[in-house]
Amino acid sequence: MNLIWFRGDLRVDDNRALSFACNHREHPLAAIFFLCQKQWAHYGIGANQQHLLTVALKDLQGSLNKLNIPLIILNADWYAKVPERLAEFCQAHQVEQLFFNIEYPSDERHRDKKAVE
Numbered sequence: 858m859n860l861i862w863f864r865g866d867l868r869v870d871d872n873r874a875l876s877f878a879c880n881h882r883e884h885p886l887a888a889i890f891f892l893c894q895k896q897w898a899h900y901g902i903g904a905n906q907q908h909l910l911t912v913a914l915k916d917l918q919g920s921l922n923k924l925n926i927p928l929i930i931l932n933a934d935w936y937a938k939v940p941e942r943l944a945e946f947c948q949a950h951q952v953e954q955l956f957f958n959i960e961y962p963s964d965e966r967h968r969d970k971k972a973v974e
Contacts, residue, residue: 858950859883861926862943862957862972863890867913869920878956879924887950888921888928890914891942895934940971 861878867890869875878886897907918928933942947955960969 858952859886859954860947860952861886861888862955863888863917864960866958867917874956874958884953886926888926889946890928890930891933891939892930893933893936893939896936936968939968943972
């Protein structure tokens with residue numbers, strides 16, 4: 858299986874990582890998103906923004922379903938926990954390739970670096 862990791866880029870159109878993953882589809886493709894509610898609270902992301910995120914995830918799931926790509930949503934309280942959870946998922950599901958777009962804020966870059974180590 859190949860995996861596309863969604864973070865802040867919850868869109869199908871104009872998504873470079875998704876486009877690349879779809880063009881290199883030697884294996885089945887799935888998508889994954891991690892809910893990091895403690896991190897979001899730390900950033901001051903309130904109930905309204907979290908509701909908008911839920912709506913965006915439902916829209917993303919619908920768009921991905923049209924492409925026959927399942928969306929898996931897992932919990933990880935903090936960004937620092939995501940690499941471990943991602944590695945566990947990849948090992949358990951024999952993920953061959955991981956695709957994702959670059960994010961630039963500091964915590965996100967640190968998380969991404971840990972995820973690919």
